[in-house]
Amino acid sequence: MLKEQERHYQRAQKLTGYLPTRLSAKTARLSPAWLSNLNEIRLRIHQPVVLMSDKDYRLLGEHTPLTGEEIREIFEKMCDYSVYSRQNELSRGYLLLQGGHRVGVCGTATTDNSGRRTLRNISSLNIRVANEFIHCADGLLQACAPLEEGLLIAGPPCCGKTTLLRDIALSLSSPPSPRKVVVVDERGELAGMYQGEPQHTLGLFCDVLNGYPKGEGILNAVRTLSPDVIICDEIGAGQEIDAIREGLNSGICFIASIHCRNVDELYRKPQFQKLRQSGAFHQLVLLKGDGRCAIDEIRQVPADEA
Amino acid sequence: MRLKGIACLLIALIGCAMGLEYRGRLTARVKSLIMFSLLFTEIRASIAHSGTALHEIMWELAICQPDNRFLAALREALDGQSFCGAWQAALSSTKGILCLTTDDVAMLNRCATLLGKNDVDGELRALDIIDDRLSQAIAEAREKQRTDGTVYVAVGSACGTVLALLLL
Numbered sequence: 001m002l003k004e005q006e007r008h009y010q011r012a013q014k015l016t017g018y019l020p021t022r023l024s025a026k027t028a029r030l031s032p033a034w035l036s037n038l039n040e041i042r043l044r045i046h047q048p049v050v051l052m053s054d055k056d057y058r059l060l061g062e063h064t065p066l067t068g069e070e071i072r073e074i075f076e077k078m079c080d081y082s083v084y085s086r087q088n089e090l091s092r093g094y095l096l097l098q099g100g101h102r103v104g105v106c107g108t109a110t111t112d113n114s115g116r117r118t119l120r121n122i123s124s125l126n127i128r129v130a131n132e133f134i135h136c137a138d139g140l141l142q143a144c145a146p147l148e149e150g151l152l153i154a155g156p157p158c159c160g161k162t163t164l165l166r167d168i169a170l171s172l173s174s175p176p177s178p179r180k181v182v183v184v185d186e187r188g189e190l191a192g193m194y195q196g197e198p199q200h201t202l203g204l205f206c207d208v209l210n211g212y213p214k215g216e217g218i219l220n221a222v223r224t225l226s227p228d229v230i231i232c233d234e235i236g237a238g239q240e241i242d243a244i245r246e247g248l249n250s251g252i253c254f255i256a257s258i259h260c261r262n263v264d265e266l267y268r269k270p271q272f273q274k275l276r277q278s279g280a281f282h283q284l285v286l287l288k289g290d291g292r293c294a295i296d297e298i299r300q301v302p303a304d305e306a
Numbered sequence: 307m308r309l310k311g312i313a314c315l316l317i318a319l320i321g322c323a324m325g326l327e328y329r330g331r332l333t334a335r336v337k338s339l340i341m342f343s344l345l346f347t348e349i350r351a352s353i354a355h356s357g358t359a360l361h362e363i364m365w366e367l368a369i370c371q372p373d374n375r376f377l378a379a380l381r382e383a384l385d386g387q388s389f390c391g392a393w394q395a396a397l398s399s400t401k402g403i404l405c406l407t408t409d410d411v412a413m414l415n416r417c418a419t420l421l422g423k424n425d426v427d428g429e430l431r432a433l434d435i436i437d438d439r440l441s442q443a444i445a446e447a448r449e450k451q452r453t454d455g456t457v458y459v460a461v462g463s464a465c466g467t468v469l470a471l472l473l474l
Contacts, residue, residue, distance in 0.1 A: 076388070076422065076423065077388070079422075080359045080360075080361060081359075081360060081361070081388050081389040081390070081422040082358075082359035082360045082361070082389070082422045083422060083423055083424060083425065084353060084357055084422075084424060084425050084426045084428070084429045085357050085358060085359040085360075087357065087425050087426060090425075112425075112427060116425075118425040
């Protein structure tokens with residue numbers, strides 16, 4: 001088994017540790033090669049556990065599905081038995097685990113007197129496995145070199161946009177010719193900060209603004225961290241565009257990602273039109289939808305293209 | 307005769323000492339319950355101000371109070387266990403030292419099950435319930451210490467004296 005595959009296998013094994021013993025014991029029957037490609041673990045009340053890889057899926061406990069009590073126990077374990085300490089994450093519908101994995105949480109939303117949203121009666125959990133593919137962005141960086149102007153990465157969900165951004169952050173901020181990189185990580189997906197420590201490998205010259213709304217984070221970075229490059233995930237809201245414009249005036253290069261199924265859909269998106277008009281992004285990278293960070297096409301984004 | 311007198315005096319003193327020992331246990335129980343009350347106050351402050359996770363709060367408290375045997379046992383038990391499981395394990399291993407009754411242990415275990423399952427507001431409400439339960443337990447323990455404590459010392463001394471007189 002390759003070193004990277006071995007690492008992914010260990011991460012997957014650690015994650016299955018959250019399952020009840022009766023189910024986690026069953027993962028021993030799965031081959032290490034299959035487990036090392038694990039992408040998601042889906043836990044739903046009264047349903048078997050679904051382990052999803054790039055190509056197929058496996059069920060655990062087909063005849064003995066998860067009970068409500070088990071889901072609650074898993075959820076509490078993921079919260080380190082202190083649900084209140086994850087209130088901010090939960091109000092946005094997710095949890096971050098050690099290792100940088102993100103868990104989507106479904107339940108009944110309730111809003112308290114101060115307008116803060118919380119979740120109760122947890123009914124399903126979706127663990128998205130955060131795998132590192134170091135050097136996966138090498139080809140992209142070579143093709144787009146010199147990366148002096150903005151780069152926008154577009155693709156469907158689960159195609160590897162975040163993984164690519166993470167590796168770009170690592171490559172650009174590492175010797176031999178490091179640049180000052182700031183990662184604005186609103187939902188903790190890029191650096192996977194867990195109790196103040198990044199769970200993914202970051203470069204020597206990389207700073208992380210964790211939990212900031214992207215617009216606010218960009219402005220903060222521009223004013224206080226003198227970055228050469230700002231990296232953020234899933235961009236496009238109004239405040240973010242204004243912040244990007246301010247960053248452009250300071251000569252900062254932006255690298256960001258945006259959701260889209262295909263290029264036609266992308267061009268129809270108002271967010272993309274706003275990003276294009278901002279002039280921050282000169283190259284557009286379209287990814288294939290196979291979850292392996294595979295590049296479909298690299299094209300220029302002319303200011304007048306629509 | 308002098309030796310016999312000393313032996314009788316010793317017996318009487320032992321009886322008195324046993325009474326004092328029982329009273330001491332009642333006092334220790336009160337102190338332990340007050341310690342738990344203060345512990346929950348500290349938990350409340352940490353949850354309200356910083357939202358720190360329970361196991362982190364306990365780790366910090368254990369470091370700040372190295373003489374607290376319950377916190378030391380809890381810190382050890384927290385390694386790889388849920389907060390509730392660790393709390394129960396720590397209580398069962400230290401209940402003798404803390405002089406707690408079975409009812410106290412059951413009540414404190416029930417208190418621990420209330421924690422860690424809610425948002426901050428829910429936790430603070432749970433801590434209010436815990437506070438009420440502990441206040442009642444402390445009041446009851448104090449009353450027992452006042453009444454039974456005196457009885458234990460009196461009975462111990464009386465038994466010792468009677469035994470000494472019988473020996474004489």
